[in-house]
Amino acid sequence: MVDLTLEIRKTAKELLEKGEAKVVLGWEKGNFPYSTTPVFIDKPEDTERLIWDEYCINNLALYMLDYKHLDGKVGIFVKGCDSRGINRLVQDKQLDREKVILIGLSCPGMKDEKKAKELGPNADIPMAQKCQDCRYPDPVVYDVFLGEKQNKKVPEKIDTSDVEEMETKSPDEKYRFFTTNYEKCLRCYACRNVCPACNCKECIFDQTATGWLAKANNVSNNMFFALTRAMHVGGRCIECGECERVCSVNIPIMLLNKKIIKDINFLFGDYDAGLETEERLPLGGYDYTDPEEFM
């Protein structure tokens, strides 16, 4: 990873020096050994801050929204999940593919920062859950590729065993499960803020005057928020797991996302969001041949 760090710095420096990119998005070391944070470099001399280690877990794609109207290109380092996030934004017409230079990196799977914090400096830190579930460690789209692809063998279909287990429970048990979890929700909206599929100009949850969602923090409002959020990314969720990773009260947010993915796969055929940008979204079209079996 040290070699790759040097290559990353070199590539970023070149992009900025030649003026090919105005800004480069990557990762830099944080305050702790287990924290690595996104960094936005716009001067060649700052590229020394860039690193590539086992904690570069943040999905950077979402930050492209801040550069929507930048004159010039943005360079961005992408793992598998970041690249799917980029496709997400391109397909949602929030990003002009021409205005971004994608530098691909093969991701070995990142470590769990929360566990690292708990277990201390000498422990063997397990891989983060979102990386254990990852099926696309190599970027699905890139302009330049650094290092070597690992072509790791990954499961063909998303693992929905946890969803299936939940489906076997009684309505009461399910309701209890969700109320217990969403009682904890602080409505900090971190899950929304970190999500590349949440790219609205003005989020519905910020439009308080419409009256959809009250500000009060209670189970009813929290669950309404959670379900609405899950539906709004339905068919577009790239399974990067960032929402669940950033949840400060450890709500299993991906369970809802995966339930919707599972249903879409069942109803409309297998679909992995963010692999390409042209195909119509499974929930994004009117189909006259829709059988409408429920009618």
Place this chain on the structure above:
Amino acid sequence: MKRVGVFICHCGTNIGGVVDCPKVAEIAKDYPGVVYSVDNKYMCSEPGQELIKKAIKEQNLDRVVVASCSPRMHEPTFRRCVENAGMNAYFMEMANIREHCSWVHASEKDKATEKACDLVKMAVAKAIMNKPLQKATIPVTDRALVIGGGIAGIQAALDLANAGHVVDIVEKEPSIGGKMAQIDKTFPTLDCSACILTPKMVDASSHPNINLITYSEVEKVEGFVGNFDVTIRKKARSVDMSVCTGCGVCMSKCPSKVDSEFEMLLSKRKAIYTPFPQAIPNKPVIDRDNCTYFKTGKCGICQKVCTLGAIDYTQEDEFVVTRYGAIVISTGFEQFDHSVYGEYGYGKYPDVITGMHFERLINASGPTMGKIKRPSDGKVPKNVVFIKCVGSRDVAKGKSYCSKTCCMYTAKHATLVTEKIEDSNVYIFYMDVRTGGKGYEEFYNRTREKYDAQYIRGRVSKVFKQGDKLIVRGEDTLLSQAVEIEADMVVLATAMVPQADASKLAQKIGIGYDKDHFFTEAHPKLAPVETHTQGVYLAGACQGPKDIPESVAQASAAAAKACGLLSKSEMLTEPIISVVNESICVGCGLCVPICPYKAIDLKTISERDHGKTIERLVADVNGGLCQGCGACTVACRSGALDLKHFTDQQILAEVNALCL
């Protein structure tokens, strides 16, 4: 504070017999905003409407809630009523306490009354939030398109043309005429089908307002009511229509013989052909799949014999785009593919034929010159068995519906067999005999009594060959015994199904179709010739099984509807359409493919952002195309799209009224 008036309708006993209407009116007085509340026997009646108008003036109302039937029928009535009293029509809100309440809760009167109160309460809450809406106008192109040149299409075109409108008929076959041209006699009068059809065909072709576009198909339909831009594919005829006189020399000299579709494959036609002698236009086309010149590059006889040089092998399909104000669809029917009934031996035994084959066999200009002969050996059949409901009324193998015409045409066939063949016997296997229609029952009785047709109630289990006879084994369910009939010929009354590509055409035009792919009318009773797409009308069997009189009647009805639209140069548009809040629209474009009416596009707008002028995409709704279905508002995750008159705020007000 808004001043709401509430009007509770008894609808005679429809509502009043279940819901305690005076009580609902009394309770409604306490709902927020309500200043006046009253009940009446018939709100839609003249006195009922007068009551509303009077109350608006006297009570100074600015919102009206009418609790009565489904808005489908009387929403326009009450909108007009409040408009006459000087109020914006969209300030009137209806609560459906009949279909949604009294009819479904007839046995629970108290609960029904309680529910009626809730429905009124919701309507009051919504009415208060209602905004005044204004109708806009769009121009109307005075030209109609008729798709399908069968009897329904011809009739619709003639009626439109006689009313002074220009009409184009698009027909996929080389000639107009459709199925009626293949039929020999028509029930119940037994007039010759061609004799009454061909004059209409000639009328259509010679009418100054009608253009025939034969051997052509609709490729694409864009635009909206009053302004449909239709792309028509004119298939290459390989014959220059402007030069050809229809002398027919090419057809007589052509060496390639092909089974004639018009004659139900019972005789041959040439590769350069007109489907039948009275074809209109009576100018041939080259069937390129079967033409020796197109297959091998050799031959060219037709070109050599044509003294006018009308044969053009280099012709290509031509695409023309024309703007129409209205579209009448009259694509008719096909015969059900009865090969699923292997037990009847169709395809295996040449003497098992369908009703349409039979029509050709008895037609004087058909392959046997009107003599009924067996296709296998040309012998005259003595015993003829008819099997009805082949594909109709059979949920397991065929269609669930009744094809409606088979009872009558089988009776017709039976009389014709008896008339034409001496000492013949006719046996008809049936499930029920349905003869609704003027003179139909009398015709059926005559068939039984005067022509001595043997009606056997029951289904046939098997048809098999024995010597040169066909043994028809079935059951007579009235006598509860098995029957076996030695037949010389078996005629299957196959179901009517829509054209194979009906669903594709419906998708191109943007209209609905049912599970059997018949086109769906806007309302089965009150709008039977309209579709849910304004400006598109239905005529004939493409909407459901129909006989000739019904098809003609519906064609004239569709024409009358189209005339109503085309008679004005401008039309009012419904203001209940989607609107985009550009300030929060993120331009993701998800609403574009979601819209069934292709009413949404993305457009670029420029705005100031942090001291810079930036450009961004936002959704743009075409008010002429939008039908107000609301699909886009659901797809829009930002909530930037909203449906006027059903805004999020208005719906939430209703929900809150009920739940809070």
